[in-house]
Amino acid sequence: MAVASGVRVAASRAGAVVAADAPLIQLRGVTKTYGTGATQFQALKGVDLDIAAGDFVAVMGPSGSGKSTTMNILGCLDVPSGGNFLFRGHHVETLDRDQRAMLRRRYLGFVFQGFNLLSRTTALENVELPLLYRGEDKRTRRDLGMAALEKVGLDKWWDHTPAELSGGQQQRVAIARAIVTSPDVLLADEPTGNLDSERSVEIMELLTGLNRDSNITVLMVTHEPDMAAFARTVIHFKDGLVDRIEAQHRPGVVPEMGVN
Amino acid sequence: MFGTTLILAIRSIRRHVLRSFLTTLGIIIGVGAVVTMVTLGKATTAAVQQSISSLGTNILQVRPGQGFGRGGGGPRPPDFKPEDVEAIADQIAGVTAVAPQAQTTATAIYEGANWSTTVTGTTLAYFTVQPWPLASGRTWTPAEQAAGKAVCIIGNTVRQNLFRSTDAVGKRFRIGAISCDVIGVLTTRGQGGFGDQDDVVLMPIKAVQRRFTGSRDIRLMLVGVDQAYSTSAVQSSLTDLLRERRNITGGKDDDFNIFDTKQISDTLTSTTTMLTRIVAAVAAISLVVGGIGIMNIMLVSVTERTREIGIRLAIGAVAREVLMQFLVEAVVLSCLGGIIGLILAQAIIAALVPLMQVPWTFDPQINIIAFAISAVIGVVFGYFPARRAAALNPIDALRHE
Structure with missing residues (x-):
């Protein structure tokens, strides 16, 4: 993992060390084609995108607009069919499966709509999981795991299994798992999709806090304008392309319809 | 990892x-x-x-007749004579000892107890062929053997059933029609492949022949084979010798059988x-x-x-x-x-x-x-x-x- 460790040295924490003109993430003419022949389907038709370190980005768009495909590529779960994907100025599209796994392990955190916690496993063991793959020792795992649970306000629930937690609590455990490795980027795929509005606001406030206080870049897919309102940047996808990008100056304040 | x-x-x-x-x-x-x-x-x-090894290893059992369950018709083949025993011991290389056996069953009586058992008449060679130490007492002397005295060495089962917990050596008990002095008790061998081995009374063969069977016939010979010799080689020279002594010539079948315990084992x-x-x-x-x-x-x-x-x-x-x-x-x-x-x-x-x-x-x-x-x-x-x-x-x- 010469590439990833090189990146690590260049960028201590935050994005401050990186040259001001080099965004954290750059997509250049990214295309993605599924299938072959008659069933061929082009999900992305040449996406250009810059995401600055420390930003809070909401990705919106109708189904089939390419936003999920883009998120999968940004999350290094999928590879583009064409174009370039640069993470901290390094090409990712040329990395193999294991190298992308190492990139995810070191720099990325994931939060899913369905929480995706391991069942019959305590909150702490769930949170510790990424640390296990990093090869951290038992004590470090416990300390970092408890610290992450404390950040999401669930340290007292460390020995509860997902079945014993509410949906909001499960999502907070999932967030703790995503941030326990101190990632640069947190990718959230409709994190509030399965929650009621009150819990949704709690989760959004938690993400906003992590973005602000821990300087984690947040990329979030959402259908709900109320949730997108918490972001600083909103990217709209349409027909496999970026439709428009809007900057919100007062994130967290739900805009009135028609007023922007 | x-x-x-x-x-x-x-x-x-x-x-x-x-x-x-x-x-x-x-x-x-x-x-x-x-x-x-x-x-x-x-x-x-x-x-x-x-x-099997409780029968004794490196022992050939020699009986008249053509093996188990055969030789039904015709005249019964003759039993062995004491001269056969001597001839085998003298003439065949690799034979350590030959113990003749004459067997009968009899009821032993001592005070109130009685017990039906096997009486085996043999010679001192019996103890050479298959070592069987005594728990107490002694074996009979060559003089007692030659005279055919009524002296008995009893197995542990007989001792227990006849004498209970008392020391049997020196006691006199009735067996069949005679009285017999106990001179020794055998060590316990336990259950063997062919029943309780300790249910036995040993006497000098002459005593058994004279008092029980009434003839000099020998129904069984135990032939001990030296470890250095192969039992099959000894078996074949034994066969030749016995055929010669029993006048079996040409293509006639043996009228005796030799049972090799090692081979069976x-x-x-x-x-x-x-x-x-x-x-x-x-x-x-x-x-x-x-x-x-x-x-x-x-x-x-x-x-x-x-x-x-x-x-x-x-x-x-x-x-x-x-x-x-x-x-x-x-x-x-x-x-x-x-x-x-x-x-x-x-x-x-x-x-x-x-x-x-x-x-x-x-x-x-x-x-x-x-x-x-x-x-x-x-x-x-x-x-x-x-x-x-x-x-x-x-x-x-x-x-x-």
């Missing part, structure tokens, strides 16, 4: 205790069956050998060994079936846990780590099954040994082999499901419902 995988595998097994137990059941039964069968088979072989041993192998092979098949059971459950488990695998891949597990986790899970399961199977086998063996009347044995070799096979089964049958898990695409795996 391996420590991590082991932790993950053990956590996963602990989360599904019942499923894990059912998965390993095949291995438990397979290992248990193999170890039980092989151990009991070896114990049976040992028991057979023991009961070898035959029985090879038979029981073969039976052990067959039963062990059947048990080994159940072990393989157990392995297939593990593969089956692991494959189901991979499908059932697709989402979990997706989560692991998304948070940065590389394919190799997922493969290792499932492989280690399978190996840990099959090894656990192996250990439980070994314990189970010991319990079954402990329960069956008294019922089968075989000696309890612990054979480290078969235990190690059975355990090693269970571990190998884990690797072999765990690999395919593990590879399938590792090959999953994280996006598809995460989407899996």
Whole structure:
């Protein structure tokens, strides 16, 4: 993992060390084609995108607009069919499966709509999981795991299994798992999709806090304008392309319809 | 890396205790069956050998007639004479001693107790052919033997039934029509392949011939063979000598038979060994079936846990780590099954040994082999499901419902 460790040295924490003109993430003419022949389907038709370190980005768009495909590529779960994907100025599209796994392990955190916690496993063991793959020792795992649970306000629930937690609590455990490795980027795929509005606001406030206080870049897919309102940047996808990008100056304040 | 995988595998097994137990059941039964069968088979072989060797090793038993259950028609072949005994002892190389035997059954009476037993008349050569130490007392002297005195050496069963707890040596008891002095008591031999060996009264052969059988005929000779000589070579020179002495010429069949205990022992041993192998092979098949059971459950488990695998891949597990986790899970399961199977086998063996009347044995070799096979089964049958898990695409795996 010469590439990833090189990146690590260049960028201590935050994005401050990186040259001001080099965004954290750059997509250049990214295309993605599924299938072959008659069933061929082009999900992305040449996406250009810059995401600055420390930003809070909401990705919106109708189904089939390419936003999920883009998120999968940004999350290094999928590879583009064409174009370039640069993470901290390094090409990712040329990395193999294991190298992308190492990139995810070191720099990325994931939060899913369905929480995706391991069942019959305590909150702490769930949170510790990424640390296990990093090869951290038992004590470090416990300390970092408890610290992450404390950040999401669930340290007292460390020995509860997902079945014993509410949906909001499960999502907070999932967030703790995503941030326990101190990632640069947190990718959230409709994190509030399965929650009621009150819990949704709690989760959004938690993400906003992590973005602000821990300087984690947040990329979030959402259908709900109320949730997108918490972001600083909103990217709209349409027909496999970026439709428009809007900057919100007062994130967290739900805009009135028609007023922007 | 391996420590991590082991932790993950053990956590996963602990989360599904019942499923894990059912998965390993095949291995438990397979290992248990193999170890039980092989151990009991070896114990049976040992028991057979023991009961054969209780007849004495390197002994040829010579009887008139053409072997067991044959020679029904025609005149009965003559018994042996004392001269035959001397001739064999003198003329055949490799013979240590020849003990003639004359046998009869009689009822022994002492005070209130009576006991029906076998009276065996023999010579001092009997103790040379098959060493049988005395627990107390003495053997008869050559003078007593020559005179055919009514002196008895009794087996422990006779002692117990006739004399209870008292010391039998020096006591006089009635046997058949005569009175007999007990001069010695034999050590206990226990149950042999042909009944209770301790239910015996030994007397000088002349006493038995004179007082019981009424002839000089000898129904059985025990021929001791020197360790340095092969029993089959001695057997063939013995056959030649007896044919000559009994005037059997040309193509006529022998009218006597020679029973080689060593040969019988070898035959029985090879038979029981073969039976052990067959039963062990059947048990080994159940072990393989157990392995297939593990593969089956692991494959189901991979499908059932697709989402979990997706989560692991998304948070940065590389394919190799997922493969290792499932492989280690399978190996840990099959090894656990192996250990439980070994314990189970010991319990079954402990329960069956008294019922089968075989000696309890612990054979480290078969235990190690059975355990090693269970571990190998884990690797072999765990690999395919593990590879399938590792090959999953994280996006598809995460989407899996």
